[in-house]
Amino acid sequence: MSAGLSIRGLSKAYVPGKPVLRDITLDFAPRGVTAIIGPSGTGKSTLIRCINRLVEPSGGSILLDGEDIVPLRGRALRLTRRRIGMVFQEYNLVERLSVMENLLAGRLGYVPLWRAALRRYPAGDLDRAFALLDAVGLPEHATRRADALSGGQRQRVGIARALMQRPALLLADEPTSSLDPRTAVEVMELLTRLTAEEGVPVIVNIHNVELAKRFCGRVIGMHQGEVVFDGPPEAIETRHLTQIYGGEDWM
């Protein structure tokens, strides 16, 4: 189920002449957690959003299991998107829907529209949703409205929603940046454990270098739209961090 991902010469410019991503080429194994670190505004989010096409790349190709997904449109794009789960910085739950409805939103790419509209999901989807609620530690919260949850609880629902898609790849865009330090660790622990159990490779944007080192098997450092470091966390030295973030005063 898990998919290998190759990015070839990817570039993106929101404004012509001002590229946010410059000729990124990366390969991701179909397993393990990869962290992307770098200062704000360096294109980490744009890179991740290009992979599920929430942002349109300006050039290059993105190969998921060998198939270039950049030219995909309409139904073909949706069929690819449903294989890519995403966890967001601000959780992006549908606030007025229940926790269960938010989880089942992860099945929208699979179930027929009438089932989604009438909330008549297949029994297998409901079982999976309850199992994931247990796994993320919110067994009693199925019928609560999403806006009644705390930040940490919301991000747990966000992770469960992404896993409902039975994704071949999971993207996480700053999943811990809106959380307090302790909850951030708990959420990262949960994210890496559940995805490891299901064999889903993860690409995670993260501000916190310590969290990246602790939970990720590979770290990619970006600076001004380019990859300036790529290796295991043990290999990161001060000079790399200087190169990624610039200056030394903050260390």
Added chain:
Amino acid sequence: MTTRRAFAPNWQGRAALAALTLYCVYAAAQLDVSWARLVTGLGEGARFLGRMWPPNFSRWETLSEGMIESIQIAVLSSAAGILLSLPLGLMAARNLSPWWISGPTRGFVALCRSLHYVIVAILFVKALGFGALAGIAALTVASMGFIAKLFAEAIEEISMKQVEAVRATGAGPVAVLLYGVLPQVASRFVGFCIYQLDSNLRNSTLVGIVGAGGIGGTLFAAFKRFDYDFVAAILLSIIALIFVTEVVSARVRKAMQ
């Protein structure tokens, strides 16, 4: 002693005020609005009120027939207006629809609102003939103009992050509407609909005056026949109806929160 000015004199403002006062005096003289005219008018009003009392409910069958027709016009036009407003509002929202759809839709909605509903009712009476159908059509147009505009504005204020998250799951466009957009605007939409039903009940009592069905026609006929005691009965019934709907809609709105 200081010669410095703390406040600049506003000569334009003073001149405009003076001109406005002069024009009011002129217009009043032109229209023969004078104290003597007001006193005569008040005397007429007292006699009129005297003839209205006591209200005459003896023709209650005609009365209730008209009231029921008005209520039916209001309910049907609200239902039709709400149904048509859903797609119109979605199409008019600039954050979901491309400009070449939202632009013309906004124009159409503005057109629905531009004419007063009584004028629209007159047009429909000419086009469709006398009766309730013309009233329903007129109030449907008014409802579309109101609900579709407010609905579109509500949609333009939603959080696109929630929409983006639903889109990222691979959901199709209709599923994105059902799970990402409508939950964010549903309660406000219901609020607009109740408000519109409220004002349609009020408005449906008037369209009959131009021949578009409902209690308004009965009222107008009673006026023309100088049946002022029956007029009083009709007016009291309308006031009672509006009062009841106010209470009911306030209850419903409160229950929704």
